[in-house]
Structure formats: C-alpha cells, structure tokens
Amino acid sequence: MLFRWRWLWLGCLGFATLAQADGEILHKRNADLAQPGTFDKGSVGHWNQKRLVDGEAFVIKRNVHGEPWAGCFSISPSDPKISDGLRAELRDLYVASPDEAIQYRFNTYVPAAPVVDGLPRLVLAQWHDRKEDGERAQRPPLSLRVIDGQLKLMVWNDEVWKQQGPNGDGLVIYSQPVGSKPMWLEQVYKVRWSANGNGRVEVWWNGHRVADYRGAIGYGDDSFGPYFKFGVYTTHVLARQVDICHSDYQRSRWN
Template sequence: MILIAKRSRTVLSWAALLIGALVLAVYLVVFDLVSLSNSHPVTIGFEPGEPTSQNEAALVLRKSDYALQYCCTTSTALVPGRNGWARRFTVRPGDTRIKGNFRSELRLLPNPLGGTVWYRVHIFVPNTWQASPTRVIAVQWHGSKDWFLLEPGKYPPLDLAIVGNRWEVTKSWDRRLRTTKTAVGNVEGIRMIGSAPLRRGRWLDWVLRVHWSTTGAGSVDAWLDGHHIVSDRGPNAHRDLIGPYLKLGVYVPGWGYRHTEPAIAERTLLFDDIAVDYGRNPFAMRAASTGVASGAAVPATVSSGSR
C-alpha cells in the first residue's frame, strides 16, 4: 500500500508539472499573439483603405488595425478631420448596451507590463457638448483581467474622462495576485492625477508617456496641446499576465450602472491621428512642467463606474 501511494504521488506530481508546462506554453503563445511588441509602433489616421473590423479575432490575427465596439448605424462613422478623415463616436440613451454598458469605442492590442509606451490622441469636443457630473470616458487603458483566476472586471489602470467642464486623468493599481470584489472598483487604489479645463470646438492634442508597473517604478506624464499637465510616479497597473490595451471613443459607465440623463440626448466625440510609439521621446515633447496638477483621491461614488 505504501509503495502504491508513493507511485500515485509521483504520477500526480509529474501530471501537475506537465499541466503547468502546457499552461505556460499556451500563455506564451497567446501573449505573443495578443500583445504589441515594443518595436511595433501603431499609427491610425482613419483614411480610406485602413483595415478595421468589429471582430476582435481579426485584430489578434493582425488583419485589422483596430477593432470597433458599437451597437448601431448611428454609433460611429468617418467624417472630415484635421487633414483628412476622422472617426466620430456617438452614444445615445436608447442604444443597445455593448459589453454590458453604453459605449461606442475602438480598441488596440495590449502593451506588456514593464515597458515605457508613448500614446498620442487628437480629440474634438463639439461646441454643443453639455456639461454634466456624469463621467464620459474618452480614452481608457483597459485592464486584461486574468480570466482563468475568475477575476471580476476592474477600474481601468488609466483613463482620460470629461466631468463637468474639465478633463480628468485618473489611474488605478492592483498588486494582488488575484483580484477580488472586496475593494472599491475591484482594485487596491484609484487616484485622480491631473485635470485641465475642457475646450470645445477645436482639436486637442493629448500625449501620454506611461511606464506600466504595479510598483513604485510606474510613471505617467501627460501633455495637453504641448503643456505638461501630469507628472505622476507610482503604481499604475494591475498584476495581470497581459498588460492594458488602449480604447477610445465614448463610454458612459454611469448610464449603465445608475441611470441615463434626460437632458442629454447624445454624447459625441471625434478622434483623429492616433499613435502608439516607443523610445526616448518620439513626439518631441518638452520635459519642463507647466502646471502639474496634484494627485487627489477619487471618491468611491466615482470609482464605481469601472470597466
């Protein structure tokens, strides 16, 4: 009996080792497929012939530059932009919910944790934009939760949102191996790291330099129209196997988690000339700070609008 028990334990140990090796191999293959390498810049100009899809598998297989997530024919369209074409995103209270909420967005592939990435986004806010306390997320870096650990959805590691008549830059972080639903936004911390006045009726040039990390090595710098408005140091990522991915468009989580706003008929933003790049300073941004906003904790009522 003792010999049989020892053999059983040996078989189980080898089986566990083989399963672990298989899981690691599958992860490495999937990671390579779904992540952008640090030598693969991305440029999106929304010009004719640019490959796109609503099928995220086409994005993973590199058959499209980005994947669209929207419900209706009114949700997105190509329109005249800065020097050519731009893409309009619109969300209305009567829209069918996409992925559980009110959104019209595009997404890119993820960037690995531990790397430094530069992002550039041009955004046009119409003159008709109505101020409201309900957050409208224009740009977010969506976390890639570890589905095999049955993790819940989490607040984005980083987002750029319109609240009232201001822009807000907010980060979150989670260093836990497995995320649970016990924390606000299902993360360890959420902090507003910068803000700026909202300007309507003109193209705005946002540039962000992010070193993605769950430790104190993390950093976020942001420039709006060339002015350095955010300089944050500290954790800015979730402890996931796959890093965050860029999404942009119109996302109004408060409409889904609470209620829509009778006075708001729609939310529309335009985007043009999107770029993801690497290196020391690919967009030639000046390092001098001109009004860095101090970090402020985000109230729990705001943080509930996650994912």
C-alpha cells in the same frame, strides 16, 4: 466565444468595409508594429470594432474642424448596452507587457462646455486592464474622462482600489475645465506600465506638459499590461445623444 460580422459605414465616403471582431489578444509584439490606423484616407485600419452597436455608432469623416480625417463616435439613450454601459469604442488590439514603456499619441475633439453641461460622466479614452481566463477587469489603470465640466486624467492601482473600492473616482493626476469653445486636444502619453513604484505617466496636452505621475499604475496580479480604447462611453443615465471625434492615433516605444 461567438462573434458577429457587422458592416461599418464610413460616413461621407459612400462605401462600406467588412470587419470581424476577433483577435482580442496581440501581446508580446514590438509596439512599433501592428498599428491599428489613423483614419487617414478613410481607412478604419485594424481597429477592433466589437464595441460598436451598429453602423451609426462610428463614422469616418473628412475635414472635421480642420482635421483632415477623424473617426466620430456616437451614443444615444436608445442604444442597447454593451458590457453594462452605453458605448461606442474602437480598441487597439496591442496588449502591453508588464513594465513596458509605450508612447501614445492621438487627438480628441472636445465639445464646448455648454454642450457637455448636464451630461453624465463620460469616458473618452481608457487603457484597460485584462485578467487571466476571462476574469472581470478592474477599473482602467489610466483614463481620460469628462466629469462635471472637467477634463480629468485618472489613475488606478492596487492601493487606490484598496482605499476607494470599485466605485471610487480613482487618483486624479490632472484636471482642467472644458473650454468655452470646442477644440482639438492634441495628446501625448508616455507610460511605463508598472504596478509597483516604477510606473510613470508623463502627459502633454497641446504641446504643454500637464502631468508627470510616478508610482504604481495598474494591478500587481495582472499577467498582462493594459490595452487602449477610445470613443465615448458611460454607465450613467444619458438624456441626449453624445458625439465625440478622435484622430491620428499612433503607438511606439520609448525609453
């Protein structure tokens, strides 16, 4: 597979770092290790940058609405497509093992309702499955989306896929309206990646537990568990530029 080298400009910091989009698999490692980075002090860390169109798709900024450091992602109608969609995403290279229990923490700056009004469906964060030998992936076992003015958490598994097919909406485990004012959404996800009845997704938003899903998550024929990406992504027609910021990503084990 051919990979390109690209320059990633770090916004107001005034310098660049060179990153290579390789190393797509880092599984069977302790989830407390190989942290991709929190953007603290302007460092992009070890995030995979393959899903960025150019140096304007992602910048690290200081003091983003009270957050000391944040990574800000941008997509626009004129962007070339990546994997059938408009996307600006960074990927954590860690791939979970089946039945592994991992806690994820990160913050997302959610625009106000008038800003997202009229926009197509957006994916802000997703835990994506990975098939053997480059087979086409199915819908993300877990994702955070903006749909029709609602923030939604969606789960996919074999049964949902069987019932809805690839174009369905998935199983919504939590939904709330996008607020009238922009806000930082502090998120904690405790996930047990199990495609059978042992799966679990427990979620806290801004300190409040909003979901505790128990059941299958992911697909039984996957040899690997999911990997994490965040940024902004859509497969629909986009009429105007969209900007989303994330910060303070951390991953660890839980029991």
